Amino acid sequence: LAKTTHPISMDSYEGQEVNITCSHNNIATNDYITWYQQFPSQGPRFIIQGYKTKVTNEVASLFIPADRKSSTLSLPRVSLSDTAVYYCLVGDDSNAGNMLTFGGGTRLMVKP
C-alpha cells in the first residue's frame, strides 16, 4: 500500500478556506485517493474520492496533480463544526484486500 504523509494538525479560523495536503509518492496506477472525516465521539465519514484532476462535491474539493504523488483536500469557508480529524487513504481493492488502512490523520481545529 502507498504510504501517506500529512500534517499532524492544523489551525484555522471560521470563514477561511482550508487546504490539507497529503503526500503519497508511491501511489500505484490503480489506486484511488479517498478522504474520511471524523468528528469527536463519532465514526469516520466518507467525504470525497478521486483518481486524477479535480473532484468537487457539496462538502469539499479534491485536487490531484498529474503525477498523483500528492492530493489536496480543500474545505471552503470552514465553520466551527468542521473541527475534526481528516484521513487521507490511498489504495484500491486489488492491493488493499478488504480493509481500509487509516493513518493518524490531520487534526483540524477551527477557531472563532
Next chain:
Amino acid sequence: GAGVSQTPSNKVTEKGKYVELRCDPISGHTALYWYRQSLGQGPEFLIYFQGTGAADDSGLPNDRFFAVRPEGSVSTLKIQRTERGDSAVYLCASSLMQGAYNEQFFGPGTRLTVL
C-alpha cells in the same frame, strides 16, 4: 434513513470478563467491517464479512476475539477474557458493495473500558 447502529454505546467491564458488542448495519448492505480505534489513532481493521461469512479476519489480534454474522445482517463482536489493552472504541461499518474502497458507512462506535 437509518444509519449503522451499535450497542451498547459504552461498556465497562472487569479484566477477564466476556463481552459482546453488537452492530446493526444499513439494511441491504452486504459488506460489514469491524475496526478498533485507540485514543489519538486512526481506526485499525479487525474483520470483514461479505454476507454471512467472515471473508477476512486477518486483523483480529488473537483468538480471544471472534465475530459472527449468522443471517447476513446484524453482527456481534465477541471478546473473551478481556484485558486492559482491549480498551478502545470498536467501530462497525457497512457498505453496499464489496470492496474496502467503496464508501463505508460507520456507526458511532462502542467505547469499551476494561478495568
